[in-house]
Amino acid sequence: MLLDETPLFDPVLLQELDWSSNTISFSPAISPSNPGEGLKLRPLCTADFSRGFFKVLSQLTKTGDVTSELFIKKFDHMKKTGDYYVVVVEDTQLGQIIATATLITEHKFIHSCAKRGRVEEVVVTDACRGKQLGKLLVATLIQLSKKLDCYKTTLECAPKNVAFYEKFGYKASDETYMQCRFFD
Ligand SMILES: CC(=O)SCCNC(=O)CCNC(=O)[C@H](O)C(C)(C)COP(=O)(O)OP(=O)(O)OC[C@H]1O[C@@H](n2cnc3c(N)ncnc32)[C@H](O)[C@@H]1OP(=O)(O)O
Numbered sequence: 001m002l003l004d005e006t007p008l009f010d011p012v013l014l015q016e017l018d019w020s021s022n023t024i025s026f027s028p029a030i031s032p033s034n035p036g037e038g039l040k041l042r043p044l045c046t047a048d049f050s051r052g053f054f055k056v057l058s059q060l061t062k063t064g065d066v067t068s069e070l071f072i073k074k075f076d077h078m079k080k081t082g083d084y085y086v087v088v089v090e091d092t093q094l095g096q097i098i099a100t101a102t103l104i105t106e107h108k109f110i111h112s113c114a115k116r117g118r119v120e121e122v123v124v125t126d127a128c129r130g131k132q133l134g135k136l137l138v139a140t141l142i143q144l145s146k147k148l149d150c151y152k153t154t155l156e157c158a159p160k161n162v163a164f165y166e167k168f169g170y171k172a173s174d175e176t177y178m179q180c181r182f183f184d
Helices: 046-051 053-057 068-081 133-147 159-166
Strands: 039-043 084-091 096-107 115-124 150-154
Touching: 039 133, 046 053, 046 068, 046 084, 046 096, 053 096, 053 115, 068 084, 084 133, 096 133, 115 133, 133 150
Parallel strands: 115 150
Antiparallel strands: 039 084, 084 096, 096 115
């Protein structure tokens, strides 16, 4: 199995985002099509395995020891479902992934068979934090979830990140997040 540049989802979706309806301010101005000098915001591809994708993810949580074969298998599954939108920011000079975030669309019978978006695994490599990339990724996924007709988008985060997500209009709900954890 080979690592290649095939995108997880159609990159046109990112190019066609209506950035004029973005309500988040950026100074200096950046956008999905212009994320900054030498940077590219695009869908994940399997070649990103060799560009430090897991090094970035490991700054969020335990990633486990994932081989390229296992990564490709999971990537192919995600691509087939059509519900996984993993975006990355690549430093094209270094050929390294420096940030990533994921939107997952969940299909419902309720709300007239609507879709709900879930934002997961938002992480910017530590050396690149504070340069608006986290903000750009989340703002991009919000626009993308609107484009994909999600009726809402939700996320779970640590208390220390609540203020970050409030910038986008996320509000803590009165529902309690519960889980049964089977392994780490
Ligand atoms: C759903 C989830 O995935 S939750 C997991 C979130 N990820 C993590 O905790 C992994 C470790 N942290 C990170 O990767 C980053 O610090 C992130 C993703 C939280 C933020 O990314 P950055 O690129 O550093 O943030 P960015 O530069 O875009 O900051 C944007 C704004 O948010 C503010 N901000 C950044 N981090 C935080 C925070 N934790 N709490 C409150 N405000 C914050 C900045 O001050 C800035 O404010 P401004 O626009 O008013 O100037």
